[in-house]
Amino acid sequence: MTGLGSEAMEAEFDTVAGWTEEAVRALGPEYAVPAGCRGSGSEGALRWLADRLELGPGTRMLDSGAGVGGPAGWLAAERGLRPFCAEPMASAVRASRRLFGLPSVVAIGQQLPFADDAVDAAWCLGVLCTTSDKAGALGELRRVLTDRGRLGLLVFVADRPLPPPLFVGDDPQPAPLPDGNEFPSEAELRGLLAEAGFALGETTDVDLGDSPAVWSERADAVAAEIARRHGNDPAFRQAEENSSRVGRLLSDGDLRAWLGVATAV
Ligand SMILES: C[S@@+](CC[C@H](N)C(=O)[O-])C[C@H]1O[C@@H](n2cnc3c(N)ncnc32)[C@H](O)[C@@H]1O
Numbered sequence: 712m713t714g715l716g717s718e719a720m721e722a723e724f725d726t727v728a729g730w731t732e733e734a735v736r737a738l739g740p741e742y743a744v745p746a747g748c749r750g751s752g753s754e755g756a757l758r759w760l761a762d763r764l765e766l767g768p769g770t771r772m773l774d775s776g777a778g779v780g781g782p783a784g785w786l787a788a789e790r791g792l793r794p795f796c797a798e799p800m801a802s803a804v805r806a807s808r809r810l811f812g813l814p815s816v817v818a819i820g821q822q823l824p825f826a827d828d829a830v831d832a833a834w835c836l837g838v839l840c841t842t843s844d845k846a847g848a849l850g851e852l853r854r855v856l857t858d859r860g861r862l863g864l865l866v867f868v869a870d871r872p873l874p875p876p877l878f879v880g881d882d883p884q885p886a887p888l889p890d891g892n893e894f895p896s897e898a899e900l901r902g903l904l905a906e907a908g909f910a911l912g913e914t915t916d917v918d919l920g921d922s923p924a925v926w927s928e929r930a931d932a933v934a935a936e937i938a939r940r941h942g943n944d945p946a947f948r949q950a951e952e953n954s955s956r957v958g959r960l961l962s963d964g965d966l967r968a969w970l971g972v973a974t975a976v
Contacts, residue, residue, distance in 0.1 A: 718949065719949050719950070719952075719953050720841070721800075721946075722946035722947075722949040722950045722953075723949070723950040723953050723954065724749075724778065724799075724800045724803060724841075725800040725802045725803065726802065726944075726946040726947075726950070727749075727937070727946070727950045728778065728779045728800055728802040728803035728806050729802035729805070729806065730940065730941055730947075731746050731747065731749075731779050731806060731933060731937065732779065732802075732805070732806035732809060732810055733937075733940070734746065734933045734936035734937045734940070735747070735810055735933060737936060738929075738932060738933060738936060740810075741929065742929045742932060742933050743781065743784060743810045743811065744781050744784050744785045744788070744926075745781070745922070745927070745929040745930040745933070746779075746781065746929065746930050746933035746934075747778065747779040747780055747781025747782075747784060747806070747807075747810060747811070748778075748781035748782055748785070748930075749778045749779065749781065749837070750778065750836060750837025750838075750865070751781070751782050751836035751837055751865050752919050752922070752930065753917060753918070753919040753920070753921055753922050753968075754785070754921075754922045754923065754926055755917060755918075755921045755922065756836075756865055756917045756919065756968070756970055757782055757785050757786070757789075758789075759915065759917065759970055760834055760863035760865070760970060760972065761786060761789065761790055761863075763861075763863070763912070763913060763972040764832045764834070764861045764863050764972060765832070765861060766786070766790050766792060766832060767790075767791075767792075768790075768791040768792065770792055770831050770832050771795075771829065771830045771831045771832070772786065772792050772794040772795070772830060772831065772832045772833065772834075773794065773795050773796075773797065773823075773825065773829075773830045773832075773833040773834075773852075773855060774786075774794050774795070774796045774797070774833070774834055774835075774836075775797050775820045775823065775833060775834075775835045775838065775848070775851075775852060776797070776798060776799075776820050776835055776836070776837070776838030776841075776848075777794075777796035777797060777798045777803070777807055777813075777815065778798060778800075778803050778807070778837075779803045779806040779807055779810065780796055780803075780806065780807025780808075780810060780811045780813050780815065782834070782836055783796050783807065783811065783813050784807070784810065784811035787811060787813065793813065793814070794813060795813075795814050795815075795816070795825070795830070796813050796814065796815035796816070797815070797817075797818040797820065797823055797824070797825075798815065798816075798817065798818070799817060799818065799819045799820075800817075804816065804817050820835065820838060820842065820847075820848035820851060820852070821842075821844050821847035821848050821850075821851055822851065823851045823852075823854075823855050825855045826855070827854055827855065828855070828856070828857045828858075828860075829855045830855055830856055830857070830860065831856075831857055831860055831861070832856075832860060832861045832863075833852050833855070833856055833860070833861075833862050833863070834862065834863035834864065834865075835848065835852060835862070835863075835864055835865075836863075836864070836865040837865050837866075837867065839864065839866045839895065839900070840866050840867040840868075840892055840893060840894045840895065841892055841893065842893065843893050845893075845895060845900075845903050846903055846906065846907065849903055849904060849906075849907035849909070850907050852907070853907045853908045853909065853975055856975040857975065858975055858976070859974055859975060859976075860974070860975040861972060861973070861974060861975075862909060862972065862973045862974070862975065863970070863971075863972050864900075864969075864970065864971045864972075864973070865917070865968065865969070865970055866895065866900055866968075866969050866971075867892075867894050867957065867961070867966045867967070867968055867969070868894060868895055868896060868897045868900060868966065868967050868969045869894040869895070869896060869960075869965060869966050869967075870896050870897060870898075870967070871896075871965075873894070873960065873965055873966075874963075874965060892953075892957065897967075897969060900969070900971075904971075904973055908975060908976055909973035909974065909975060909976065910973060910976045911971055911972075911973045912971070912972045912973060912974060913971070913972055914969065914970060914971040914972075915969075915970050915971075916967050916968060916969055916970070917968045917969075917970050918968075919968050
């Protein structure tokens with residue numbers, strides 16, 4: 712099981728990816744990176760990871776579960792790399808090619824179309840918490856990384872059971888927990904990394920709201936443009952609900968945004 716295929720996941724990661732590309736085209740290329748970072752929506756998080764992955768212009772770098780390519784586009788602009796992107800949602804793959812000109816392939820993280828030892832570094836941002844087969848995804852990352860290759864992770868972790876679903880207003884249906892999300896605990900994540908052949912190095916928690924004002928303004932402008940164009944579409948409402956539930960769990964302290972770097976051993 713990859714955890715792919717639910718309607719909410721398709722809405723959030725495929726349909727909205729296409730709409731994001733459309734809105735960025737309407738507003739301008741400077742909107743692409745902030746709007747294209749879904750889940751890793753903090754420049755501080757990208758910088759923290761990039762600083763620890765020993766990246767240089769010649770580094771062969773993979774972004775697994777790259778979404779529309781914002782983080783890889785940021786790396787290309789900031790560190791002079793040309794990362795490879797792999798991502799299961801076709802609209803997102805198209806967006807990362809068109810918005811950032813990045814090599815991008817439709818693939819799930821459990822079946823990466825790369826040879827053994829193909830890359831020196833990889834990152835996987837906000838992905839392990841959306842798939843049930845975390846061991847499969849980490850095993851594939853280990854396979855394609857060289858020995859001593861570096862891995863960066865952003866994972867939403869839940870260290871205790873999430874609160875039960877809430878009833879909202881007079882609605883007889885409870886607002887369910889975010890669909891398609893499978894948050895691990897930090898202990899589980901550490902165990903999975905060790906089993907996959909990674910030695911965990913530095914870790915930290917990150918505040919995803921710490922980006923420069925201009926970054927947030929651009930991300931918000933793209934969100935507003937998408938709402939203006941597609942606000943009445945059921946897929947829009949579903950994606951909004953899902954991401955606002957994650958936001959609520961984060962602000963209530965039920966989830967943490969966890970960053971870690973690991974070495975393939
Ligand atoms: C929260 S988004 C993060 C996207 C991107 N990494 C970023 O930070 O902007 C999660 C991404 O994981 C992708 N995804 C879901 N299941 C996956 C799997 N089994 N393998 C690889 N990617 C997956 C989704 O399609 C989506 O693009």
